[in-house]
Amino acid sequence: MEFKESHNLIIKNVSRFIDLTDLEKQKYISLLKEVNIKKRDFLLQAGDVARYEYFITKGCLKTYSIDEEGKQHISMFGIEDYWTTDMASFISGEPSHFFVEALEDTELLAMPRTKYDLLFQEIPKFERFYRILYQRSLMSYIRRSNLNISMTAEERYIRFMERYPHIVRRIKQKDLAAYIGVTPEFISMIKLKIKKTS
Amino acid sequence: MEFKESHNLIIKNVSRFIDLTDLEKQKYISLLKEVNIKKRDFLLQAGDVARYEYFITKGCLKTYSIDEEGKQHISMFGIEDYWTTDMASFISGEPSHFFVEALEDTELLAMPRTKYDLLFQEIPKFERFYRILYQRSLMSYIRRSNLNISMTAEERYIRFMERYPHIVRRIKQKDLAAYIGVTPEFISMIKLKIKKTS
DNA sequence: TCCTAAACTTAAACTAGTTTATTTTTTTTC
DNA sequence: GAAAAAAAATAAACTAGTTTAAGTTTAGGA
Secondary structure (H helix, E strand, C coil): CCCCHHHHHHHHHHCCCCCCCHHHHHHHHHHCEEEEECCCCEEECCCCCCCEEEEEEECEEEEEEECCCCCEEEEEEEECCCEECCHHHHHHCCCCCCEEEECCCEEEEEEEHHHHHHHHHHCCHHHHHHHHHHHHHHHHHHHHHHHHHHCCHHHHHHHHHHHCHHHHCCCCHHHHHHHHCCCHHHHHHHHHHHHHHC | CCCCHHHHHHHHHHCCCCCCCHHHHHHHHHHCEEEEECCCCEEECCCCCCCEEEEEEECEEEEEEECCCCCEEEEEEEECCCEECCHHHHHHCCCCCCEEEECCCEEEEEEEHHHHHHHHHHCCHHHHHHHHHHHHHHHHHHHHHHHHHHCCHHHHHHHHHHHCHHHHCCCCHHHHHHHHCCCHHHHHHHHHHHHHHC
């Protein structure tokens, strides 16, 4: 069975955890909506309710909140083959505290909250898919926040550079700083220090 | 159908998200193992593999890691009606980086990793239960780490005191500090400051 | 119930990371 | 491809939270 490129991508992602028949694939795809946004546009803004769970087929996004002093805190970057939304808002139906903004022109597939129950009803295997997906997200979330707590900013910077060089290449240093949890000035200091010692 | 007190508790917890027949309840309970540990004993230690997911029926626990300088970082407290384990180790089968230690004599029900697949096979509804459970854990994890990032230690302290007074009553200030992410001395300073201002 | 270890308090010196301000470099836009 | 805007670098003054150290209170085991 032939699908378009973006649909192949999402089916490949889902098929890591569950096997779908051709009919189920078709059914699943029929629930998805295509969304394209330009660089600097928002997929979600604080105050909005997250009505979709998005799968990224092309591009790059950042998810962040803004604190009382107006500072951005980036909680994740999203690139091809990853999922993004504000889970808290998506589930609870309450307004989000997050912004999801495109760092490049971006293409996504959106699963509407309104179709979520229908999906589980028609293809119960998806309970399993999401059980595993959320279990793994939880796992990496726990790992990350544990590391963040026990490492200095310099260690966090070095670790991110080593583990996600493909993301580093696509983002501004300013955004890296907002993810690491320091000021851009401090990143400059770290780089200077590393240059001197090596 | 009659079950013992602890089994009633876990069934009530599971029944928030899925309905079980009496037969399914019995089957589920037959997979669980009762575990009792004394204050200061460990449910899990760094280096061990987490072979169980635990439901707390009585008592209080802390989950923490120890960094290179020997400092404890508490990531959660567990009390009655909550679940605990190191999800990362439980899923991956790799050794854990966490300690789970009893702060009081504690009674638990343990679901073995070895029975996990059997559970999903025999009662597929549990895929749904865990999908929802993990989705909600993820949600509160995201909320918490977002708040921690954008608040000062003082704000985090005040918030915890307000939201979890029933937990505060059962733990040492030292452990509260390790959860908030500051030294016990700094907690003393915060208390002093609050006393002065009010 | 007493004794001892652990927990908590207070305070002064210290440090990782921030703030503010200026200059240089890179990116965007027309 | 030049002008304007945004991002990055450098450096000095500053602050939230740490460290060290000494004294006080509390808890729990023999």
